[in-house]
Amino acid sequence: NRNIPSLLIEVLEQKLYLCYTEPKPPPATHENQAATYKVSFENMVESRRNEAFRSILVQVQSEQSCSDLHKYCSQYGEVKGMHHYSLPGSLHFVLVEFMHKSDVDHILNASSYINKKEVVPVRSPFLWFRAPKKSLQQTLNSSQPPCLMEMNRNNTPTAAELRNWMQGADSFSDQILILHRATSLNDLGSRLRFLTARQIELAVMGLFPQVTVLPFGSSVNGFGKAACDLDLVLLADRETTDTSDCRLVFHAKTLLTNGRTQVQRHMETLGDVVQLLLPGCSHVRRILQARVPIIKYHQDLTGIECDLSMTNMSAVYMSELLYILGESDWRVRPLVFAVRRWAREIGLTNPTPGRWITNFSLTLLVLFYLQQRSKHQGPVLPTLNTMISLAGSGDRRVTSDGVNCTFIRDVSRLCQHMASSARTLPNRENLETLLIGFFEFYSSFDFSTHAISLNNGMSVPKPDHSPLYIANPLERGLNVSKNVSHDETERLRIEFRNTAWMLESVALTPDKSSVTASQKKAHEVWGLTALFEAPQIAAKGRNIFYIPARKVSAPRIMDVSELFQENIEGDTSKST
Ligand code: GTP
Ligand code: MG
Numbered sequence: 001n002r003n004i005p006s007l008l009i010e011v012l013e014q015k016l017y018l019c020y021t022e023p024k025p026p027p028a029t030h031e032n033q034a035a036t037y038k039v040s041f042e043n044m045v046e047s048r049r050n051e052a053f054r055s056i057l058v059q060v061q062s063e064q065s066c067s068d069l070h071k072y073c074s075q076y077g078e079v080k081g082m083h084h085y086s087l088p089g090s091l092h093f094v095l096v097e098f099m100h101k102s103d104v105d106h107i108l109n110a111s112s113y114i115n116k117k118e119v120v121p122v123r124s125p126f127l128w129f130r131a132p133k134k135s136l137q138q139t140l141n142s143s144q145p146p147c148l149m150e151m152n153r154n155n156t157p158t159a160a161e162l163r164n165w166m167q168g169a170d171s172f173s174d175q176i177l178i179l180h181r182a183t184s185l186n187d188l189g190s191r192l193r194f195l196t197a198r199q200i201e202l203a204v205m206g207l208f209p210q211v212t213v214l215p216f217g218s219s220v221n222g223f224g225k226a227a228c229d230l231d232l233v234l235l236a237d238r239e240t241t242d243t244s245d246c247r248l249v250f251h252a253k254t255l256l257t258n259g260r261t262q263v264q265r266h267m268e269t270l271g272d273v274v275q276l277l278l279p280g281c282s283h284v285r286r287i288l289q290a291r292v293p294i295i296k297y298h299q300d301l302t303g304i305e306c307d308l309s310m311t312n313m314s315a316v317y318m319s320e321l322l323y324i325l326g327e328s329d330w331r332v333r334p335l336v337f338a339v340r341r342w343a344r345e346i347g348l349t350n351p352t353p354g355r356w357i358t359n360f361s362l363t364l365l366v367l368f369y370l371q372q373r374s375k376h377q378g379p380v381l382p383t384l385n386t387m388i389s390l391a392g393s394g395d396r397r398v399t400s401d402g403v404n405c406t407f408i409r410d411v412s413r414l415c416q417h418m419a420s421s422a423r424t425l426p427n428r429e430n431l432e433t434l435l436i437g438f439f440e441f442y443s444s445f446d447f448s449t450h451a452i453s454l455n456n457g458m459s460v461p462k463p464d465h466s467p468l469y470i471a472n473p474l475e476r477g478l479n480v481s482k483n484v485s486h487d488e489t490e491r492l493r494i495e496f497r498n499t500a501w502m503l504e505s506v507a508l509t510p511d512k513s514s515v516t517a518s519q520k521k522a523h524e525v526w527g528l529t530a531l532f533e534a535p536q537i538a539a540k541g542r543n544i545f546y547i548p549a550r551k552v553s554a555p556r557i558m559d560v561s562e563l564f565q566e567n568i569e570g571d572t573s574k575s576t
Pocket of ligand 2: 219
């Protein structure tokens with residue numbers, strides 16, 4: 001029955017079950033936030049890292065190889081889960097999660113190379129599953145008991161599916177929730193990102209046994225979409241125990257006096273390791289002149305674009321801050337997704353780094369707006385100063401270069417504080433009201449004289465002449481939107497106004513006479529869909545209030561290294 005969402009198929013008479021979920025709109029409901037246990041950022045990262053320790057990634061011929069692989073792996077350990085995905089070119093992969101880390105060691109000890117003379121014999125959790133020898137095939141077919149296994153599919157919707165789901169929604173607020181649920185990074189995406197990080201960790205572990213390679217940015221801050229890039233930081237030694245009593249000390253090379261040169265040299269070597277030795281890593285580019293040097297590469301086996309840096313701990317704490325704010329109210333992430341998607345659809349953001357606003361800056365704009373929403377009802381989010389004042393003794397964090405990143409880490413306690421300290425009633429506005437309010441707020445914001453500060457949740461006079469000034473919440477005195485040009489700031493302002501006007505003229509509810517979802521889909525574009533398609537609708541001369549933003553001259557496409565070179569003086573700890 002095709003209408004049943006989950007269809008169990010017995011595969012190849014081997015009593016292996018695939019759980020196949022037909023693409024369907026995600027539920028437009030939200031969990032009761034008071035009843036939900038809040039996982040701390042550190043626990044979330046630790047549990048994802050733990051999953052990666054217990055996982056291997058295996059390239060297979062096709063989905064049909066999965067049951068065979070399951071049986072093979074079960075000889076070496078207890079398989080906890082298998083997650084299948086495919087990449088363009090009919091490449092099929094299965095991420096196998098074992099119950100114990102030692103199971104991975106067993107199976108890697110029992111793995112080999114196709115032809116040792118022709119390859120760099122590197123050992124990593126990235127493998128492929130070759131056809132069995134005849135005798136082994138018979139053993140496998142006869143020996144294993146039936147198993148029940150859930151296969152996760154990479155079921156990201158197509159643009160057309162997403163549009164249909166949004167058109168078929170019951171309200172504007174539901175459209176925002178559907179967009180968020182359908183496009184956010186899923187479980188498999190997170191697993192693959194942590195396994196990609198693990199590959200680097202394993203590669204340098206012989207030299208640095210305490211090494212940690214941590215994902216940061218949208219892969220972990222809760223604002224990541226399905227195909228987001230992976231920002232990584234390599235921390236060679238996170239040991240914090242007091243070692244002053246040790247009588248034996250390691251012989252080691254002396255650090256160069258210029259720490260920056262040292263990092264650049266190490267990054268250069270790391271770039272060589274990634275390029276020459278690590279399976280799946282291609283298109284390695286070294287961008288060593290930026291304020292924070294990075295190595296960009298593509299991991300072909302997980303299909304992820306990576307930016308690897310060293311000693312960039314403040315960016316990890318920034319991700320933690322964003323994660324906590326996203327966790328503290330269920331409306332934050334859907335709103336950020338709606339604004340980021342809107343910016344992408346109308347061409348305000350661009351995947352190439354340049355003089356336009358980034359997703360990170362847009363996220364800060366939404367968070368700031370939610371902090372100062374107090375004029376209407378209570379604020380949705382606390383200010384950073386409040387978070388700092390609530391910090392307990394275990395929340396103290398200072399990076400090696402002295403950046404103080406101390407703020408409350410316990411999301412449940414933060415939520416309780418917000419609920420108990422509300423001067424007015426707690427904010428209960430729906431997503432529709434908040435999104436409309438966002439565009440109205442920034443339509444009248446004076447970007448020419450004021451800067452945005454999440455520290456006190458208020459705009460402050462601009463400290464310099466940057467066209468757009470968003471103060472870095474953790475490194476005060478730095479502007480995270482320093483890269484944004486005057487023209488692009490102007491365009492942003494015009495688009496805020498356009499959208500605020502447009503929201504007064506487009507339908508914000510589906511046609512009430514359309515009863516079924518397919519009738520709603522066929523109805524004229526409305527709500528979020530209309531917002532995203534505004535430029536096209538305006539170009540067709542339809543009846544909406546939309547003035548295309550002044551044409552900004554086409555950006556000169558710079559060589560990436562040139563861009564980073566230009567930004568050395570600025571706040572470009574990420575510079576994308
Ligand atoms: P997408 O990759 O676009 O999905 O979003 P992202 O949040 O991952 O942004 P990006 O990859 O550009 O940056 C990764 C992280 O680096 C951000 O989440 C921030 O924590 C940090 N970051 C980015 N840009 C800046 C910046 O200009 N200044 C500082 N201090 N940190 C930044
Ligand atoms: Mg990123």
